[in-house]
Amino acid sequence: MQIAAPYLLFLGDVTDDLAAKTAAGIAYWRPGNCLGQLRLPGCTPDLGLPDMTIAQAVARGARTMVVGVANRGGTIAPHWEPVLLEALAAGMDLASGLHQRLTSLPAVRDAAAKHGRHLFDVRHPDRDFAIATGAKRAGLRVLAVGTDCSIGKMYTALALEREMTARGMKASFRATGQTGILIAGTGVSVDAVVSDFVAGAVEWLCPENEADHWDVVEGQASVLHPSYAGVTLALVHGSQPDAMVMCHEPSRPHMRGLPGRPLPDLADCIAAHEAAARVTNPRAKVIGFAFNTSALSDDAATRLLLETEERFGMPAVDPVRTGVEPLVDILEEIEADALVR
Amino acid sequence: MQIAAPYLLFLGDVTDDLAAKTAAGIAYWRPGNCLGQLRLPGCTPDLGLPDMTIAQAVARGARTMVVGVANRGGTIAPHWEPVLLEALAAGMDLASGLHQRLTSLPAVRDAAAKHGRHLFDVRHPDRDFAIATGAKRAGLRVLAVGTDCSIGKMYTALALEREMTARGMKASFRATGQTGILIAGTGVSVDAVVSDFVAGAVEWLCPENEADHWDVVEGQASVLHPSYAGVTLALVHGSQPDAMVMCHEPSRPHMRGLPGRPLPDLADCIAAHEAAARVTNPRAKVIGFAFNTSALSDDAATRLLLETEERFGMPAVDPVRTGVEPLVDILEEIEADALVR
Numbered sequence: 001m002q003i004a005a006p007y008l009l010f011l012g013d014v015t016d017d018l019a020a021k022t023a024a025g026i027a028y029w030r031p032g033n034c035l036g037q038l039r040l041p042g043c044t045p046d047l048g049l050p051d052m053t054i055a056q057a058v059a060r061g062a063r064t065m066v067v068g069v070a071n072r073g074g075t076i077a078p079h080w081e082p083v084l085l086e087a088l089a090a091g092m093d094l095a096s097g098l099h100q101r102l103t104s105l106p107a108v109r110d111a112a113a114k115h116g117r118h119l120f121d122v123r124h125p126d127r128d129f130a131i132a133t134g135a136k137r138a139g140l141r142v143l144a145v146g147t148d149c150s151i152g153k154m155y156t157a158l159a160l161e162r163e164m165t166a167r168g169m170k171a172s173f174r175a176t177g178q179t180g181i182l183i184a185g186t187g188v189s190v191d192a193v194v195s196d197f198v199a200g201a202v203e204w205l206c207p208e209n210e211a212d213h214w215d216v217v218e219g220q221a222s223v224l225h226p227s228y229a230g231v232t233l234a235l236v237h238g239s240q241p242d243a244m245v246m247c248h249e250p251s252r253p254h255m256r257g258l259p260g261r262p263l264p265d266l267a268d269c270i271a272a273h274e275a276a277a278r279v280t281n282p283r284a285k286v287i288g289f290a291f292n293t294s295a296l297s298d299d300a301a302t303r304l305l306l307e308t309e310e311r312f313g314m315p316a317v318d319p320v321r322t323g324v325e326p327l328v329d330i331l332e333e334i335e336a337d338a339l340v341r
Numbered sequence: 342m343q344i345a346a347p348y349l350l351f352l353g354d355v356t357d358d359l360a361a362k363t364a365a366g367i368a369y370w371r372p373g374n375c376l377g378q379l380r381l382p383g384c385t386p387d388l389g390l391p392d393m394t395i396a397q398a399v400a401r402g403a404r405t406m407v408v409g410v411a412n413r414g415g416t417i418a419p420h421w422e423p424v425l426l427e428a429l430a431a432g433m434d435l436a437s438g439l440h441q442r443l444t445s446l447p448a449v450r451d452a453a454a455k456h457g458r459h460l461f462d463v464r465h466p467d468r469d470f471a472i473a474t475g476a477k478r479a480g481l482r483v484l485a486v487g488t489d490c491s492i493g494k495m496y497t498a499l500a501l502e503r504e505m506t507a508r509g510m511k512a513s514f515r516a517t518g519q520t521g522i523l524i525a526g527t528g529v530s531v532d533a534v535v536s537d538f539v540a541g542a543v544e545w546l547c548p549e550n551e552a553d554h555w556d557v558v559e560g561q562a563s564v565l566h567p568s569y570a571g572v573t574l575a576l577v578h579g580s581q582p583d584a585m586v587m588c589h590e591p592s593r594p595h596m597r598g599l600p601g602r603p604l605p606d607l608a609d610c611i612a613a614h615e616a617a618a619r620v621t622n623p624r625a626k627v628i629g630f631a632f633n634t635s636a637l638s639d640d641a642a643t644r645l646l647l648e649t650e651e652r653f654g655m656p657a658v659d660p661v662r663t664g665v666e667p668l669v670d671i672l673e674e675i676e677a678d679a680l681v682r
Contacts, residue, residue, distance in 0.1 A: 192537065
């Protein structure tokens, strides 16, 4: 799977910014890949990109129209279908992060075949994977882990990749969820892989590489999340991280979807992820924190990050407020150590 | 899924006992469900059951013909197909633990529809599952865990169920792999479930029950196995065990399929499973060991079991050599404690 850029971002007729979050993520992290947005009448979110017809987008070189919306049920609205067909006829591929597959629509499937276009249903794996071996691979890997789901792992991984690339380090973001895949143009939606093959899928996703190359792997959920921990553990084992960044939202009242279950203690969560990761990489360690402090005042956020640094003796950042430089400093140290070993 | 007994066990024309292991397991653990065996010319394994034609089996009340063989690739041999069709025409359902689905054979699918019979492909889930909640359910649960794959978890769970039932305890074996499912007539092949839903599938498999009822859950792999630990962790979380039995084969040179990777230390393996299980059941603990000592002499086995008991202060049995009575004694204590709480 390699989704061809540049993209036209299709927003349908959604009416809230949350529904356009996927497209917004692509526009934010890969502006160079985004030519414009296509909004149907009634659509209110605005990505700040030029509004474009399919013909205009193709004339400017668009290769793929991305269905960049999320909605309840994850379905493709029937009145979007003519737009999808028009994009295929105009020569674009289609990519979608919705649960309902593009390939489940007979007219879309037939049009793609007729015009020789690709359909990317990024939420569904498009290949088989081998069983994981756990064997150590050359290259370095950093994994975003966390105390819960939807707590900033993708954002943190992308912020790390951006800062690492800016410093001239070799870094590749490795996507494990649908928005990440649409941003990267490739990846594996690990929670949709049959359980026996998840660790193997992750080994495939971040393969052997140059000794100074970093895979910056998007994490999922938490090894302490009772709904999804199996996915997380396979991801931790398959990615055999040299470093992990612990993502956390200090103001969240309970684990996502589980009222009454508080988020785990940070020290417990670090211990659980380090113990898990050392099964495939004895050097694995948590190197710092990425907090989402958006619910706190500047003062409160600064105080909390400082307190956390003092308590654990490692950096605590908010990727949005403070950037991730102190974390990348540590990755540089790990890389330097690894290269002299 | 509820496979109707009694069974006719179909062995095809396999020529080694290992290939007939599934059928042998059914005959051993559920002799009352097995009317006879059907062997094609050239088949050498013998389950010790009467050889029977399909007509004879149906005359004696057989409800399901079970394809009780395993082979490389997990495929249904083309020359078995006429036998499968004959069984359907004679009024039996079909159940198979092979990877290739009965429903992938058009003639078999059509015959099942025509005759109103069921096809059970037990290696493949036949329903959707909800996301796990991790909420505590009434009833008691014991889970067989282990240092590796294929190390006696199913045998141990069935031996526990047999001993518990003999003592008048309320106990239900809960199958999580294909042989276990054919033995129990129901269950979920958890390694074939999409990773996001494995813990939820296990919550469904051992639901809320009477306060003194035990689910005796078949485990899979190990939370320390780099290929499959994600499956195991979801199973540990979903089954929220009150007690775990650690299965181990002391003479195994390395983890299954992973030359060079030794089995984990028993103490580490206990700590890892207890830490994992306490996410959904704070009372979870390993209560003892079930060793497969078949490669050892009687003396060596006795000595090893004693040494292990002394080292850990809990019972170490070989379910085949010594039975599981000391483990069930502890389950009785846990039950008594739970009922007065």
